[in-house]
Amino acid sequence: MKRVYVDEKWCLGCHLCEYYCAFANSGKSSMIKALKDRKINPRIQIEGDNHISFAVSCRHCTDPICVKSCIAGALSIQAGVVRIDRDKCVGCHTCVLVCPYGAIMPADEGVMQKCELCIENAGGKPACVQGCPNKAVIYEKRA
Template sequence: MKKVYVNEDWCLACHLCEYYCAAANSGATDMIKAFKSGKNPIPRIQVEEGSEVNFAVQCRHCDGKACVKGCIAGALSITPEGVVVCDENKCVGCGTCILSCPFGCIVIDEDNHRIAKCDLCTKNHDGEPACVQGCPNNAIVFEER
C-alpha cells in the first residue's frame, strides 16, 4: 500500500503541510474559508522541529495498531488496504489511542470532542494526500515501499 513517508533531509519546517492537511480535512472548499470562518481546523500532521533536523509526523498506518486494539468505542479500524481509520460517529474522545500510539501521531480535536488522525486523505482527495501535494521541497512523499 502507498503510504506517506517523510524525508527529514528536505524538511524545512515551513509547516505548510499542517495547513494543507487542516484545510483538506476541514470540509471547506478552500484554505481561506477553512481558516477564516471562525473555526480552528486541526491538522493531522505535525512538524517536529529540532535545531538541525525537522520532519513531519502523521499516522504511520503501522503494523502494531496499538490504537485499534486499545480503542474503547470500536471507532478505530483497519481498512482492507491497511489504512487505519476512525469512525467519527463512534469516537468518544477518550484519548486512549493518543496515549497508546508509539509515534504520537493522533491528536485531539477539542472542538468536536473526538480524535483527529490521518486517513491518507482517502475522503478528501482522489490523488495524493494534501500534505504531499503542498510540500514545497518533496520532503513528504506518497509511495509504495
C-alpha cells in the first residue's frame, strides 16, 4: 500500500504541506476562504529544528493499536487506510494516547482527526504531496 513519507534531506521545514492539507480537508473551494485569518488544523505536522525537519503523520499500521483501543468503534481500516468515522467519535482521546507516532489529534469540532491519505479528495495524491515545492513529501509503496 502507498503511504506518505518525507525525505528529511529535502524538507525545508516550510510547512506548506500543512497548509495544503488543511485546505484539502476544509471542504472549501478557495484556499483564501479556508485558511485566511484562521488557525490551520492540518493532519500532517512538520517538526524539527534548523538542521532537520520531519513529518508526523499516520503510518496506517497493518495492526493499528488505535483501532483496537477506540472505545466508540470510530476507527477502522478500509482498503489499508486507517479511517475515523467522525459521527461515531466521542472525543475521548484514547487513540491519541495509544498512537506511537503522535499522528492523531483533536479537530476543531472536538472529534479526532488524522491523515486519511486524502482518499476523499480529488487528485490521486495526498494534498501534502502535491503542495510540496521541494518534492520532499513522497507518496509511494515501500517494502
